[in-house]
Amino acid sequence: MHMADALISPTVGVAMWGATAGIASYSLKKLNIEADEKKLPLMGVLGAFVFAAQMINFAIPGTGSSGHLGGGLLLAALLGPYAAFLTLSVVLFIQALFFADGGLLAFGCNVLNLGFYTCFIAYPVYKRLIRRTNIWLASIIAAVVGLQLGAFSVVVQTLLSGKVELPFTTFTLFMQPIHLAIGIVEGIATAAIISFVMKTKPELSTTIETPINRLVGTLGLLALMIGGIFSSIASSKPDGLEWSVFHAIGTDELRATTAVHHALERLQQSLALLPDYNLKGGGTSIGWLDIGTSISGIIGTFIVAVAIMAPYIIIKKWRKEA
Amino acid sequence: MIYPPMLNIVQRRNIHPLSILIITFTYIFVVASFHSYAFIELMPLSLYPIAMIIFYRLPIRHIKHVLIASLPFATAIGVSQLLFIDEHILFFHWYIEARWLAFSTFVLKNTLAILAATVLFLTTPIEQLAGALLSLRIPRFLVIQLLLTYRYIFLFLEEAKRLRQAYMLRAPRHRAIKLSVWGSLVGHLLLRTFDRAERVYEAMTLRGFSIQRMHIKIKRWTTREMIYTYVTITLFIVYRLVVI
Structure with a gap:
């Protein structure tokens, strides 16, 4: 699932680098490594362990093929989400730089797709499930959740970049089932190691709690649902301002006349990620659901959420420092 | 997965790690910014990795291994371009099938990005790279x-x-x-x-380790190296702005 540089546009690459830097600095803060320096060599050698474990293939029963460990969920289970995210970031950086596995510009995308979903979404799922069910089921479900989100994220990042011609539906239908199978294998492999370690050294499992704010989570999901699903069935009729303009001058959009206007319009067109609430190059639809508009809705929701949260966080931090 | 041979590679020349890091990122940024049919426009950019490989006498065998390892991915995405693009495009004076141009452009882009990253890795020892990362406030x-x-x-x-x-x-x-x-x-x-x-x-x-006290050598960035870096990245950016 490692993305290469040729797949993404600089805009998407830089944006994902920014997101990765943000999550990494948050993780560093939460981890408070100065207080627990012992974790530093542990994270270092576990990062190297992931490389080594990937070399040892195991036979997948009944298929004749073999698979190997991904390592994200295992790291999260052993180190906790913050340390695991940082360890995975370093592992992915080494893979990009020294093994040409994943690009340098695409590094941010890869950390989000392989690290963020595994550590901050799949791991909390695993932690909750493990209290109610056994280690195997919990690992499989968590690994599948992490990989499905990661695979979908690859599709979205590729389409937003617009560097290759891949229809959304075909690409999604190709990526999701493959990663469902990979997720199951990853879950089994992770459970096999964890159950062995639990039997031999039970004290090694993580004790770090992942804070999940239920209210924020529920509201976030609701917002994504509205952005994703309802946006595609939203009214295609002009809004109030467009209606007024149409009746006033006979056309729904004002046209620019000066050279400056034209230059700015061209710049806006080239920079816009989601022109007219759709993906560059148009979207695909399944029945009544317009996929392009839905993705635009989801991304739009994210952007709005970030725009709203950012001043709040800055002000809070500023006050704390003052 | 490719491994050990890289350990035995002798670092032949002194190139400032910060310079090569900045140049590599700018280069990959410029390569990635070209559109899907920019095969001809991308060709002159291949001069940079080729010049580096010749000048620093980098091991071709290792580079070949890295490129071969990346081939399955490049081919898979490239082939998908052959399946999904169905139009003709004006290439100089001829109308050619756009799918082949898109396929070639993707493979070339992928190769150039990998070559640049490999040049960075082969010319810079990890300790020096760590120093460069520190000076970038990582x-x-x-x-x-x-x-x-x-x-x-x-x-x-x-x-x-x-x-x-x-x-x-x-x-x-x-x-x-x-x-x-x-x-x-x-x-x-x-x-x-x-x-x-x-x-x-x-x-x-x-041995008295602490995160703050651990010594990582940060090489001084001389004026000569700074000028070399700025000139190189300016060349890349100017080329990108001129060839649209």
């Missing part, structure tokens, strides 16, 4: 972790190879390790990893 903790992980990767790969070989010698007809055994096999490797981490930490403490 947190000290992450840089030390990068050094630690890199230090142990090759050691662990050797250990994993030995484990696999030992299993295969005892079970010659198996193509891969049985899942029931695999868990405890890799589990043991993991337990040994934990023990090693413990020992590493004790050794580090005995």
Whole structure:
């Protein structure tokens, strides 16, 4: 699932680098490594362990093929989400730089797709499930959740970049089932190691709690649902301002006349990620659901959420420092 | 996965790690910014990695290994372009099938980006790269972790190879390790990893280690190197702005 540089546009690459830097600095803060320096060599050698474990293939029963460990969920289970995210970031950086596995510009995308979903979404799922069910089921479900989100994220990042011609539906239908199978294998492999370690050294499992704010989570999901699903069935009729303009001058959009206007319009067109609430190059639809508009809705929701949260966080931090 | 040969590569020349880091990122940024049919426009950009390979006498064999390892991915995405693009495009004076141009452009882009990253890796030892990352204000903790992980990767790969070989010698007809055994096999490797981490930490403490005190050499960025860096990245950016 490692993305290469040729797949993404600089805009998407830089944006994902920014997101990765943000999550990494948050993780560093939460981890408070100065207080627990012992974790530093542990994270270092576990990062190297992931490389080594990937070399040892195991036979997948009944298929004749073999698979190997991904390592994200295992790291999260052993180190906790913050340390695991940082360890995975370093592992992915080494893979990009020294093994040409994943690009340098695409590094941010890869950390989000392989690290963020595994550590901050799949791991909390695993932690909750493990209290109610056994280690195997919990690992499989968590690994599948992490990989499905990661695979979908690859599709979205590729389409937003617009560097290759891949229809959304075909690409999604190709990526999701493959990663469902990979997720199951990853879950089994992770459970096999964890159950062995639990039997031999039970004290090694993580004790770090992942804070999940239920209210924020529920509201976030609701917002994504509205952005994703309802946006595609939203009214295609002009809004109030467009209606007024149409009746006033006979056309729904004002046209620019000066050279400056034209230059700015061209710049806006080239920079816009989601022109007219759709993906560059148009979207695909399944029945009544317009996929392009839905993705635009989801991304739009994210952007709005970030725009709203950012001043709040800055002000809070500023006050704390003052 | 490609590994060890890179350990034996002699660092031939002194190139400032910060310079090559900035140049590589700018280069990949410029390469990635070209559109899907920019095969001809991308061609002159191949001069940079070629010049670096010749000038620094970088090992072609290793570069070939890296490129071959990336081929399956490039081909898979490239072939998808052949399937999904169905139009003709004006190429100089001829109308050609756009799918082949898109395919070639993707493979070229991928190759150029990988070559640039490989040039960076082959010309810069990891310790110097760590110094460059520190001067770019990357947190000290992450840089030390990068050094630690890199230090142990090759050691662990050797250990994993030995484990696999030992299993295969005892079970010659198996193509891969049985899942029931695999868990405890890799589990043991993991337990040994934990023990090693413990020992590493004790050794580090005995030598008076602390994150803040750990010395990572940051090479001075001379005016000459600064000018070289700015001129090179300006060339890339100007080329990108001129050729649209």
